[in-house]
Amino acid sequence: MSQVYLAAQLPTKTTAILKEHQLNYSVYGGDGLISQQELMENVADAQYLITALSTKVDKEIIDHAPKLKLIANFGAGFNNIDTDYAKEKGIVVTNTPLVSTNSVAEVTVGLMLALSHRVVEGDAQMRKEGFPGWAPLYFLGHEIAGKTLGVVGLGNIGQEVARKASALSMNVQYWQPHQKSDPEERSLGVKYVSFDQLVATSDFISINAPQTSANYHQFNQDVFHQMKTDAAIINVGRGPIIDEVSLRDALKNKEIGGAALDVYEHEPKVTPGFQTMKNVILTPHIGNATVEARDAMGKIVADNIVLVNEGQKAKYVVNP
Missing domain, CATH: 3.40.50.720 (NAD(P)-binding Rossmann-like Domain)
Incomplete structure (x- = not known):
């Protein structure tokens, strides 16, 4: 079973898709944003990472995740991720455009x-x-x-x-x-x-x-x-x-x-x-903070993990 790490709590529809496809996952359960130290510890064995755009995924984080295949960013932006370095390491990075x-x-x-x-x-x-x-x-x-x-x-x-x-x-x-x-x-x-x-x-x-x-x-x-x-x-x-x-x-x-x-x-x-x-x-960055938008974003990140896990190409790749 593949290891998926969710660096933030996401809509239940997201985890339902992961469960449906029998993907093993764990979720950050703390208050506030995940710390860089905790993120490093939890991506060590992960093949797939779902992260919020508020969380920085830099060279140091990527170097602590040797098995990582995909970083699925929960957001339309992706400035929080070192996409070039991820590409060097053969890691696909995706975002969630359009739905918000x-x-x-x-x-x-x-x-x-x-x-x-x-x-x-x-x-x-x-x-x-x-x-x-x-x-x-x-x-x-x-x-x-x-x-x-x-x-x-x-x-x-x-x-x-x-x-x-x-x-x-x-x-x-x-x-x-x-x-x-x-x-x-x-x-x-x-x-x-x-x-x-x-x-x-x-x-x-x-x-x-x-x-x-x-x-x-x-x-x-x-x-x-x-x-x-x-x-x-x-x-x-x-x-x-x-x-x-x-x-x-x-x-x-x-x-x-x-x-x-x-x-x-x-x-x-x-x-x-x-x-x-x-x-x-x-306002506290609520632009896409609706049930409808967040559910749609969650479906994209989960579907992309399923696609890559089944040997197919992910959608909305930002570092081709």
Whole structure:
């Protein structure tokens, strides 16, 4: 029987597939994230590793797993894994793309609406002070209809954000290193603009891009200076795309209007200062935290282990 190690507790549908195919597995049962030391100890005899994107699988971990055939990352991203070194060792690395697209897009739009209508701020006030009663000019927010959304990264998630935003009567423009074809743009109802134009003209900016070496701190002090003073930025992509100290300062100095963060530069730590700002929404990386998305992700990682164990090729390989 093959040894599978789960470096995090996963949906029961995942382990049900492993059981169905008579795969022997063990699961990390501790509180919080698994430590590097415990991970090293548990992968020593493992042939298959399922790990969350919050867990680092570096050269040291890989060297402690001489029998490892597959690292199945539970997440669409895979920056937590040294994929090149895994390839050198003949280890296949997979991820779970596509299935979390709708969930992350819903969260993106939800954060945008919550910022515009000051939902989180209002909830906090009701829990602490209450309110004096309805009044014409009390606690005003803004509608998003008719506003311009700038999407940074028009991949699967970015495209779904664009569809949902268009349905809410927003004008959608986007930027990424490569422009989409004309038919694709027309089908989505989006307009391609330069990065500088997107920054300067968007009422909302949604970061839906993966992390690359090129976009580290893409949103920095200079960029925030270019944004509208009432614009808001939403990050559900990757934390290091934003220089969070510069973002905090821009918010503090009222250079921009607001921010909603679901991912963080130094995740899981939050840059000090954000927690006390009323125009900032902070969520604990819940972009794909739905039963539907996590079940689908779990099925992918389990199915890939079954495929490789039966001598077939895994799906969604990120280090071919």
